[in-house]
Amino acid sequence: MSLAPESALVPPKAVVIEDDPEVAHLLLVILTQAGFDVRVAHDGPSGVEAVRSHEPVVTTVDVALPGFDGFEATRRIRSFSETYIVMVSALTAEADILGGFAAGADDYVGKPFRPRELRSRFMAGLRRPQRRVAHPSYAPPEPVRPARTPYAGPVEPVRPAPPTEPAPAPVAEPAAPVPAPRGGVEFAAEWIHFRGLDLNPGRGELVVDGAPVDLQPLEFDLLEILLYSGEQVRSAADLALSLRGETYRAGSPVLESDRLLVNQAMSSLLTRLGEHRPDPRWIELTPAGYRLVSP
Structure with a gap:
């Protein structure tokens, strides 16, 4: 949707x-x-x-x-x-x-x-349907009823007022700017774009150079995390925390089995993308972890 x-x-x-x-x-x-x-x-x-x-x-x-x-x-x-x-x-x-x-x-x-x-x-x-709620301090005014006045005979007819220029149409408030790309990553309506790699998180779709690519759910989540991270290096422990949805390290131990699982999934992801080469196109492996290739 x-x-x-x-x-x-x-x-x-x-x-x-x-x-x-x-x-x-x-x-x-x-x-x-x-x-x-x-x-x-x-x-x-x-x-x-x-x-x-x-x-x-x-x-x-x-x-x-x-x-x-x-x-x-x-x-x-x-x-x-x-x-x-x-x-x-x-x-x-x-x-x-x-x-x-x-x-x-x-x-x-x-x-x-x-x-x-x-x-x-x-x-x-x-x-969800929206409905406006009045502030508790607001009370609608009582309707004003005109006072009745006695008939005082015929009066001059009311002449119509001269035509006026139509009111200008309201100008829509400009939308907030789209967040600045991180490391060459561009965020569009439903898609994340990076050098011919297009990811749709809502539908779980990946398209590379116009062709769909099937990923395992864990591989898809790791790729999405890296795209959000830009050029920031993410270690296997960082990625394991992010897979849990965790933002903070405090009180969040990462087991060696978690790191191994992430490294295995990343290796599979790089294989599916054809990134096991000296000059990777999207994701590079560093001594500290994984990150997107710099522009």
Whole structure:
């Protein structure tokens, strides 16, 4: 299913409220690739104001935010908006999850997360019908009824006013810029492009120089992670953590069997792409791990 906007001028809107720059960029990439016009805020107060002014369909909220936390941000957002709120947090205890739903969140995703899993949550938010909710402090005015006046005889007919120039058509708000390519990687509506290699994460498709290539699920996930990483070197341990959806190393041990599994899958991926050669086209092996070939 495509999340492409119905009109190129009016894409669905999203707001990311996240204080970690790397996580915020990843969420920006995922949402922009899915066709959203995205705004990013890095603290609670500015995040609430971004939702108020941007009127998004989907909003992601971190829990640990400067200013005030994500629970308070969610409560304030819910007081005036029906945006689909996905809380994205490293706090995954039952009390934290229940607290998120109690504050008004529609979904709760633990960090670390997998991009494809999170994209499916955004799809759910886009499909859900939206309805505008009035702020609690707002009350509609009472209708004003004109006072009855006694008849005072005939009056002069009302002459029509001279024609006026039609009001100019509203100009659509420009969409947020697409995230800058990383290491030559380009993010389009549903596809990730890199030197003739085209990946569609939503449909699980890989096309190389116009021809489809079949990958195992683990190989596909590793390739997607590397494309998101750009020129950053990713070790087998890093990739193992990312496969779990983990963003942080703290408290996340990687077993030797995990590294072996990643290295075996990467070797199979490189074989399928024909990359076992002195001058690889897409992915190169370094002493520290794997990375995309520099432009």
